[in-house]
Amino acid sequence: MESNNEAACVLxxxxxxxxxxxxxxxxxxxxxxxxxxxxxxxGLARGGVWIAEALRDELRNxxxxxxxxxxxxxxxxxxxxxxxxxxxxASVSHVxxxxxxxxxxxxxxxxxxxxxVRAALDALIEYGRPKAVRLAVLVDRGHRxxxxxxxxxxxxxxxxALDQVSATPEGVFVSAxxxx
Amino acid sequence: MRHLISLDDLDxxxxxxxxxxxxxxxxxxxxxxxxVPALRTKTVCSLFFEDSTRTRLSFETAAxxxxxxxxxxxxxxxxxxxxxxxxxxxxTLAAMGVDVFVVRHKTAGLPLSITRWCDARVVNAGDGAHQxxxxxxxxxxxxxxxxxxxxxxxxxxxxxxxxxxHSRVARSTVRALHVLGASVTLVAPASLLPAxxxxxxxxxxxxxxxxxxxxxxxxxxxxxLYLLRMQRERMDNAFIxxxxxxxxxxxxxxxxxxxxxxxxxxxxxxxxxxxxxxxVDLDTLADRGVTNLITRQVTNGIAVRMSVLFTLFGAGSxxxxxx
Numbered sequence: 090m091e092s093n094n095e096a097a098c099v100l101x102x103x104x105x106x107x108x109x110x111x112x113x114x115x116x117x118x119x120x121x122x123x124x125x126x127x128x129x130x131x132g133l134a135r136g137g138v139w140i141a142e143a144l145r146d147e148l149r150n151x152x153x154x155x156x157x158x159x160x161x162x163x164x165x166x167x168x169x170x171x172x173x174x175x176x177x178x179a180s181v182s183h184v185x186x187x188x189x190x191x192x193x194x195x196x197x198x199x200x201x202x203x204x205x206v207r208a209a210l211d212a213l214i215e216y217g218r219p220k221a222v223r224l225a226v227l228v229d230r231g232h233r234x235x236x237x238x239x240x241x242x243x244x245x246x247x248x249x250a251l252d253q254v255s256a257t258p259e260g261v262f263v264s265a266x267x268x269x
Numbered sequence: 270m271r272h273l274i275s276l277d278d279l280d281x282x283x284x285x286x287x288x289x290x291x292x293x294x295x296x297x298x299x300x301x302x303x304x305v306p307a308l309r310t311k312t313v314c315s316l317f318f319e320d321s322t323r324t325r326l327s328f329e330t331a332a333x334x335x336x337x338x339x340x341x342x343x344x345x346x347x348x349x350x351x352x353x354x355x356x357x358x359x360x361t362l363a364a365m366g367v368d369v370f371v372v373r374h375k376t377a378g379l380p381l382s383i384t385r386w387c388d389a390r391v392v393n394a395g396d397g398a399h400q401x402x403x404x405x406x407x408x409x410x411x412x413x414x415x416x417x418x419x420x421x422x423x424x425x426x427x428x429x430x431x432x433x434x435h436s437r438v439a440r441s442t443v444r445a446l447h448v449l450g451a452s453v454t455l456v457a458p459a460s461l462l463p464a465x466x467x468x469x470x471x472x473x474x475x476x477x478x479x480x481x482x483x484x485x486x487x488x489x490x491x492x493x494l495y496l497l498r499m500q501r502e503r504m505d506n507a508f509i510x511x512x513x514x515x516x517x518x519x520x521x522x523x524x525x526x527x528x529x530x531x532x533x534x535x536x537x538x539x540x541x542x543x544x545x546x547x548x549v550d551l552d553t554l555a556d557r558g559v560t561n562l563i564t565r566q567v568t569n570g571i572a573v574r575m576s577v578l579f580t581l582f583g584a585g586s587x588x589x590x591x592x
Binding site: 165182216 | 292293296297300302305306307308335579582583
């Protein structure tokens with residue numbers, strides 16, 4: 090889905106790192122009794138996985154005693170729009186521990202319609218009954234179609250529904266979309 | 270992918286994609302509740318005009334694990350016995366809202382015909398001596414995963430032994446293993462090779478293989494011994510002189526087992542003729558350093574068929590533009 094338009098950088102790499110660092114601090118303040126209790130950051134395949142891993146490293150950096158595990162979740166088999174979008178084989182789900190009674194922070198790169206998160210909630214409960222589920226995203230681009238809101242946001246980014254947004258460790262980029 | 274009729278219709282990337290999606294299905298099958306909602310709006314009908322245990326149940330299990338509705342048509346208890354034509358049978362079932370037909374028939378090409386008769390997706394579960402694509406995929410999956418090789422079998426030497434002539438498994442499995450880079454040698458008496466091989470100076474087009482008539486020439490060098498079933502129900506001519514003689518020349522005997530490499534593997538698509546293709550106690554293989562993958566082939570069959578059914582509907586099959 091590459092666009093011919095120039096992609097504009099709206100968040101350079103150093104600010105991506107700072108946003109992740111800030112989210113890590115907010116998670117430690119608000120989740121799992123200040124990180125005293127076990128909790129899991131769960132990246133949504135594929136775009137959320139690197140962010141979840143960066144968050145785990147940052148959380149352990151801030152507090153060496155934080156009882157954080159990191160996992161990944163493939164939601165393609167839980168989507169409500171299976172036939173409408175290409176589902177490429179993403180990374181296979183990895184759940185590091187039983188989720189019964191632990192707090193889970195779902196992590197994704199870009200929050201858009203909310204349908205991926207809806208699918209993720211269904212996928213998640215297959216692995217247990219978490220004590221609570223939170224949502225952290227690097228970018229919230231708006232255009233929600235479901236009653237879902239993030240608990241932790243790196244950057245709010247007003248977009249047109251036609252824009253393409255990509256979030257990488259090298260920066261967040263927007264290319265103005267057009268119906269070719 | 271709209272239908273799965275033949276592995277010849279798929280390129281290397283398609284096949285690798287199906288195998289990688291099967292990795293996800295293995296993860297699903299390992300859960301306490303091995304089920305996902307992906308196909309909950311779909312109806313899968315198995316349409317079997319030939320006997321089958323593992324393939325039909327494997328497909329139906331795969332469909333259920335993806336939350337699809339399943340219907341089973343078996344020719345022996347149907348209106349086919351009242352003279353209903355095949356076309357009418359398919360039309361009738363399609364009118365009941367079937368989304369996928371999983372078809373087995375003794376006539377090569379019938380699954381392809383069904384794709385022209387109705388809007389449903391069609392998966393070939395074995396047509397005559399033509400193709401059995403999910404068997405080829407599950408063989409490639411089982412072998413590559415058990416060797417820890419990802420989607421790469423380059424350098425792996427396979428001997429496929431037995432009744433190539435009547436075997437749709439051979440056609441599909443050779444294609445899948447070849448695409449992943451394995452080198453395959455067909456081992457059979459001339460009477461059990463496809464007609465195109467007989468008297469031909471070179472291997473016929475479409476068969477990326479070597480041919481041998483002597484298993485003992487290869488048995489010490491191969492990584493994979495793939496035994497095919499003697500299809501006695503298809504043998505209306507005298508293709509072999511006797512089962513005992515076949516076994517002596519082409520079966521897995523104690524003497525051949527002793528010569529197999531440590532770390533090599535045994536595969537068989539089932540159902541097995543004990544005492545013909547396999548004339549050893551399979552429980553003794555592990556002691557000789559040979560891994561028996563036959564049960565894993567059956568287990569992986571479910572994951573691979575889930576991957577196929579999921580991919581029919583999941584891979585942007587009705588994709589609209591946009592993200």
